[in-house]
Amino acid sequence: MRISGFTIARNAIRFGYPLEASLRSLLPLVDELVVAVGKSEDRTLELVRSLGSPKVKVLETVWDLSARSGGQVLSQQTNLALAQCTGDWAVYLQADEVLHEDDLGQIAAACARHQHTPVEGLRFRYLHFYGSYQTLQAHWRKWYRSAVRAVKTGRGMASVGDAYGFRIEKNGGSRRLISLGSGARVFHYGWTRPPQVMAEKQRNLDRLYHSDADLARQAAEQAKVDAFYADRGHLERFRGSHPAVMNALVEAQDWRFDDRIDQQAPWWLRQAEIALLYPIQKRLKRWKQA
Numbered sequence: 325m326r327i328s329g330f331t332i333a334r335n336a337i338r339f340g341y342p343l344e345a346s347l348r349s350l351l352p353l354v355d356e357l358v359v360a361v362g363k364s365e366d367r368t369l370e371l372v373r374s375l376g377s378p379k380v381k382v383l384e385t386v387w388d389l390s391a392r393s394g395g396q397v398l399s400q401q402t403n404l405a406l407a408q409c410t411g412d413w414a415v416y417l418q419a420d421e422v423l424h425e426d427d428l429g430q431i432a433a434a435c436a437r438h439q440h441t442p443v444e445g446l447r448f449r450y451l452h453f454y455g456s457y458q459t460l461q462a463h464w465r466k467w468y469r470s471a472v473r474a475v476k477t478g479r480g481m482a483s484v485g486d487a488y489g490f491r492i493e494k495n496g497g498s499r500r501l502i503s504l505g506s507g508a509r510v511f512h513y514g515w516t517r518p519p520q521v522m523a524e525k526q527r528n529l530d531r532l533y534h535s536d537a538d539l540a541r542q543a544a545e546q547a548k549v550d551a552f553y554a555d556r557g558h559l560e561r562f563r564g565s566h567p568a569v570m571n572a573l574v575e576a577q578d579w580r581f582d583d584r585i586d587q588q589a590p591w592w593l594r595q596a597e598i599a600l601l602y603p604i605q606k607r608l609k610r611w612k613q614a
Contacts, residue, residue, distance in 0.1 A: 325439055327432065328411030328477070329354035332401040332487075333419045334362030334387060337371060340521040341419040342513050344371055345569040349423040351377055353431060354415060360405040362387040383408055395486025402483035406475075412439060415474045418487065420514040424567045427508035434506040435474060444481070445490060445503035446474040453516040455553045455581035457566065457574040461515075463558035465602050472503050473510060511567055518579045519553065556584050558594055 329350040336343035350357055360383045361369045372382055385404055387397050406414060413435045417423065423431070434446050447470045452461040461467040472490050475481045480494035481501075491498050561583075566574050588594065 325413070325436055326355045326411035327353060327435060328409035328414040329357040329417070330359070330402075330405040330409050330414055331357075331417050331419060332360045332362070332398070332405055333364075333368050333372065334401075335364045335366055336368045336419050337366040338364070340517040342422060342570065342573055343368065343419045344375070345567065345573065346417050346419055346422050347372065347375060347380070348569045349425070349567050350415065350417060351375075351379060352425070353423070353428045354379060355411055356381055356409070358383060358405045358408045360385050360401050360408075362401060381408060398487035399483040399485055402487045406477075406481065406483065409477055411477060413474055414477050414481075416483075416490075417473065417510070418514075420512060421473075422511045422513065422567045422570055424509055424511060424565075425569075430507045431474065434504075434508075438504070442502050443504050444476050444479060444492065445472040445501040446506035446508075447471060447503050448473040448506055448508045448510045450510050450512055451562070452512045452514075453562070454555065454559065455515065455583060456579075457513075457516055457570075457577055458562050459581060459583045459585075460560050460562050461555070461558065462560045463555075463598060463602075465598050466555075470505070471510070472501060473508075474506060475501065511570070513570075515553075553581065557588055558598065559583050559585050559588070561585060 331346065331350075333341070333343050347357065347359065357377070357379050358381045359372050361372055363384070363386050369382070369384070372380065383405060385401060387401060389397060402416070406416070415431065431446070438446070449470050450468060452467045453459065454461045468488075471488060475490050480492045481490055482493045483489075484491050484498075490501055492501060589597075
């Protein structure tokens, strides 16, 4: 059984993605690592090549920013990388996602265990770091708890939407994967950057989801930099260990994040709000936007 790894990257250094840590967390697990590197304004390509591993296969691409409705350019790029994977399984990480070395054995064992079963994908549990390396998002309705990050190859597998998940696309149809939990975790650092870098990164992501006209309308209402870390109220402190490849970044954190955890409502009240009130609030928001 062979395992491929694959990912995409563009302007990873400029926007503060922990790309090197992400790639290094995959390397011990995989037999090959396909990295689709979009044409960048920084040294992302040089960073990937500097890993110096014979497992790394660089695929240079150009992002089609005309396909940015709903972030579709992200799934397009992901599928380019997936098409180059030659393993029986392919493990996918985005540039701000990192695996813990303690979980690599679980992933390999799950792939081997389901190599000849109907299972098509393995789900990983997510830890969403927010504001700092010591704080996690605990709002389980707004922040997804798991996602498929390992898929069997050669079955019509395709990344969809903004590359959050995968579907089987075959014979003109599309369906969900047959998936099971792997027991492994993804350490997601997409919302752990200095506030100024976070603001620039978010503006860049917005360009992948919205037209220029939409962005122009939003510009007049853009909040202050601090608003990018305004999703407080359901946070918890992280008590475990980070992946070893992240230790240097964690120790180098040079900004302060006011998590306001001590000001949060009691746990039972917050859980009731998430379970009962949040779905109603979400429907009302959609109704107003319609």
